[in-house]
Amino acid sequence: MAKLLKRPLKLALIQLSTGPDKSANLARARSKVLEATSKGATLCVLPECFNSPYGTKHFPNYAETLLPSPPTKEQSPSFHALSELAKEAKAYLVGGSIPEYWEETKKYYNTSLTFDPNGKLLATHRKVHLFDIDIPGKISFHESEVLSPGNKVTIVDLPEYGKIAIAICYDIRFPELAMIAARKDCFLLLYPGAFNLTTGEMHWELLARGRAIDNEIYVGLCSPARDMSADYNAWGHSLLVNPNASIQSELDEKEGIAYADLDGDTIEETRKGIPIYTQRRFDVYPDVSAGKVKYEE
Numbered sequence: 001m002a003k004l005l006k007r008p009l010k011l012a013l014i015q016l017s018t019g020p021d022k023s024a025n026l027a028r029a030r031s032k033v034l035e036a037t038s039k040g041a042t043l044c045v046l047p048e049c050f051n052s053p054y055g056t057k058h059f060p061n062y063a064e065t066l067l068p069s070p071p072t073k074e075q076s077p078s079f080h081a082l083s084e085l086a087k088e089a090k091a092y093l094v095g096g097s098i099p100e101y102w103e104e105t106k107k108y109y110n111t112s113l114t115f116d117p118n119g120k121l122l123a124t125h126r127k128v129h130l131f132d133i134d135i136p137g138k139i140s141f142h143e144s145e146v147l148s149p150g151n152k153v154t155i156v157d158l159p160e161y162g163k164i165a166i167a168i169c170y171d172i173r174f175p176e177l178a179m180i181a182a183r184k185d186c187f188l189l190l191y192p193g194a195f196n197l198t199t200g201e202m203h204w205e206l207l208a209r210g211r212a213i214d215n216e217i218y219v220g221l222c223s224p225a226r227d228m229s230a231d232y233n234a235w236g237h238s239l240l241v242n243p244n245a246s247i248q249s250e251l252d253e254k255e256g257i258a259y260a261d262l263d264g265d266t267i268e269e270t271r272k273g274i275p276i277y278t279q280r281r282f283d284v285y286p287d288v289s290a291g292k293v294k295y296e297e
């Protein structure tokens with residue numbers, strides 16, 4: 001079988017400090033991506049809502065129009081900043097996520113854009129599972145008050161390397177999505193995400209390691225840096241977990257870049273040692289990737 005990851009890749013998870021000034025956020029993202037590529041990264045990832053504060057009251061104020069694609073610079077300064085940056089950095093760029101407004105449906109989405117090293121848009125993922133939770137005395141948050149969900153699994157082919165899957169934050173809690181992507185031969189699951197001080201402490205690392213060991217592939221989570229003056233305090237701790245569920249690289253809560261070298265042998269060795277890929281019992285339970293799946297490559 002061909003290697004899922006065709007050649008070694010240096011990943012950079014950019015834990016950005018974000019604030020209310022969109023232009024400043026875009027400029028900071030540019031400087032951090034260029035810093036990462038100057039150190040050899042060829043795939044860079046930004047956090048969820050990297051161009052704005054995270055919160056339902058902020059989504060409409062920061063939303064940009066992405067469709068029809070490509071948007072004009074007035075419709076989406078972030079689309080153009082990311083495209084130009086990918087080209088300048090000569091790297092693949094997963095542009096975290098931004099709030100999107102779609103004129104046709106009059107709806108808002110939480111949307112991630114991925115660009116190739118020529119600045120071409122490769123994929124768009126709208127967050128499929130909206131973050132609606134209530135933990136009494138701790139946190140109550142309802143993205144669905146403003147946002148609408150996306151409706152597909154997003155798989156992106158990086159021709160020199162292989163396939164990756166992009167999903168956003170709360171999407172990580174749904175193992176079906178990860179399993180489908182893995183069974184479609186992705187070597188890496190990427191989740192730009194902004195967990196908080198309650199669920200971050202409880203589940204951030206556990207979920208990343210869980211999705212990795214479920215599927216024996218790499219999993220990367222990329223958070224904004226923590227800002228205790230913001231109304232939503234991100235957990236931070238961007239991390240890369242390897243296919244054997246060990247943490248390969250992790251940040252604390254401050255701004256920084258988590259680098260990780262990924263290679264195909266680690267996936268193969270993990271799967272050889274614990275061969276769940278040949279031991280599945282689809283005569284006992286269904287293969288979630290074989291049914292009616294809406295996905296886009």
Ligand SMILES: NC(=O)CCC(=O)C(=O)O
Pocket residue numbers: 048130131168169170171173193194195196199200203
């Ligand atoms: N932005 C999000 O989707 C947050 C998800 C989260 O914190 C969780 O616990 O899940």
